[in-house]
Structure formats: structure tokens, C-alpha cells
Amino acid sequence: MANIPTPHISAPYGAFARTVLMPGDPKRSEFIAKTFLDSPELVNDVRGVHGYTGYYKGKRVSVMASGMGQPAIGIYSYELFNFYDVSSIIRVGSCGAYSPELHARDMILAMGACTDSNFAAQFGLPGTFSPIADFGLLSAAAAECEKAGVNYRVGNILSSDVFYNDSGTGMEEWSKMGVLGIEMESAALYCNAARAGKKALCICTVSDSFVYPEENTTAEEREKSFTAMMEIALKIAEE
Numbered sequence: 367m368a369n370i371p372t373p374h375i376s377a378p379y380g381a382f383a384r385t386v387l388m389p390g391d392p393k394r395s396e397f398i399a400k401t402f403l404d405s406p407e408l409v410n411d412v413r414g415v416h417g418y419t420g421y422y423k424g425k426r427v428s429v430m431a432s433g434m435g436q437p438a439i440g441i442y443s444y445e446l447f448n449f450y451d452v453s454s455i456i457r458v459g460s461c462g463a464y465s466p467e468l469h470a471r472d473m474i475l476a477m478g479a480c481t482d483s484n485f486a487a488q489f490g491l492p493g494t495f496s497p498i499a500d501f502g503l504l505s506a507a508a509a510e511c512e513k514a515g516v517n518y519r520v521g522n523i524l525s526s527d528v529f530y531n532d533s534g535t536g537m538e539e540w541s542k543m544g545v546l547g548i549e550m551e552s553a554a555l556y557c558n559a560a561r562a563g564k565k566a567l568c569i570c571t572v573s574d575s576f577v578y579p580e581e582n583t584t585a586e587e588r589e590k591s592f593t594a595m596m597e598i599a600l601k602i603a604e605e
């Protein structure tokens with residue numbers, strides 16, 4: 367495998383399972399591996415982006431962090447899809463909610479990801495690309511949310527390049543278009559999956575609401591909803 371190891375991933379070919387769960391935070395990937403996986407093996411630690419492969423109820427699954435933002439998830443998802451033959455990436459992240467129907471700890475299944483990023487310009491399309499989730503993963507996740515009794519919505523999110531936005535939040539304009547919330551990674555992930563002919567889904571737990579800014583969650587509550595999201599992602603992971 368000519369491209370392995372890459373500048374960002376030191377693992378040998380075959381070290382990743384067919385499905386990689388991808389939180390933003392490297393500490394989260396270590397927590398997931400050690401909490402949910404049997405026999406987790408460290409397969410990458412370049413730049414502290416720990417990647418693990420282990421087993422969830424006998425199913426081989428990997429978990430590796432993306433870091434923050436579309437350039438970062440763009441690099442990791444590209445290398446996993448194209449060099450390591452990974453077939454699905456499930457982002458398990460957090461987001462800010464724009465919708466009044468969503469409160470802290472609820473979940474969004476990102477059917478589509480709008481963006482203010484120029485990431486898709488590289489594809490040279492004669493129009494605007496719509497980054498979308500894989501329907502199989504999306505419908506499986508929705509079924510698991512139903513079973514778990516989670517309050518969730520399926521729809522569009524905004525993948526922004528800007529956390530501290532000088533021209534305001536843009537919330538009003540995006541929510542007029544039915545956009546449910548904001549995060550910073552999914553559009554690039556969906557673009558790379560489309561280009562590689564692979565599958566992707568983003569599941570987000572609402573960490574903060576723009577509609578109910580007073581809503582605060584305790585660390586314990588955040589942990590609980592995070593655990594529920596992880597279990598949904600692990601259940602829908604394809605072998």
C-alpha cells in the first residue's frame with residue numbers, strides 16, 4: 367500500500383475495521399475504546415489522535431478522533447476511505463441547536479449538511495453539491511433512536527468553518543431554512559464519502575441551544591446522553 371503510513375496515520379493496512387466511529391475529541395476516542403470495546407488495540411497516535419480497533423459484542427469496530435473543523439476531518443476521512451479501505455465513518459459529535467424543538471442532550475441525525483466552507487470547490491462541479499448522509503446508516507440510526515426513546519430530529523445541519531463569527535451567528539437565516547443546528551465537520555465528511563463512493567453519517571448530541579441559552583447540563587447528564595449516542599453508533603456499525 368503505497369500511501370501507508372500517511373503523514374497523519376501510522377497504522378498498517380488492515381488495522382482499521384470497516385466502520386470507524388469518529389468523535390472530535392481525541393480523549394473521547396480513548397474513552398469510547400476503553401469503555402465500549404473489548405480488546406481495544408491502539409492503532410494510531412500521530413499528533414495525539416488516538417485510533418483504536420476492538421470489538422463491540424463480537425463485531426470489529428474502530429474509533430478515531432477527527433479533531434475540530436472540516437480541514438481536519440477532511441484529512442482523516444480521506445485517508446481512511448481511500449488508503450485504509452474503510453467503508454463507513456460515523457461521526458459522533460456535539461452541536462449547537464437552532465431548532466426550538468431541540469434541547470440540550472437531544473440528538474440530531476444529520477440527513478444533510480449545509481456549509482459556509484469552500485471545501486467542495488475542489489471537486490470542480492458546475493453547481494452546488496448537497497452533502498448528504500448514507501440512507502442505510504441514517505435509517506438504522508433513526509430506528510435505534512426510536513428504540514432507545516431518545517428525543518431526536520432528522521434533517522439539515524450547518525457545518526461552519528467559524529466558531530467565533532464576526533458577523534453574528536447566522537442562526538435566524540439558517541433556521542428559517544429549517545436547519546436544526548450547527549457544528550463544524552459533517553459537510554466535509556459527507557463530501558469525501560461521496561467522492562470515495564463510501565458511507566457516512568453524523569449523529570450529534572445537542573451540547574448547547576441557541577434558543578434556550580440558559581439550559582445547562584451537568585457533566586453527568588452530558589455523559590449519559592453521550593453514552594446513548596455511542597451505543598446507537600456502535601449498534602449500526604457495519605462489519
Ligand code: HPA
Pocket residue numbers: 460461462526528529548549550573574
Ligand atoms: N458552533 C459550532 N460548533 C459547535 C457549537 C457551536 O455553537 N456547539 C457545539 N459544536
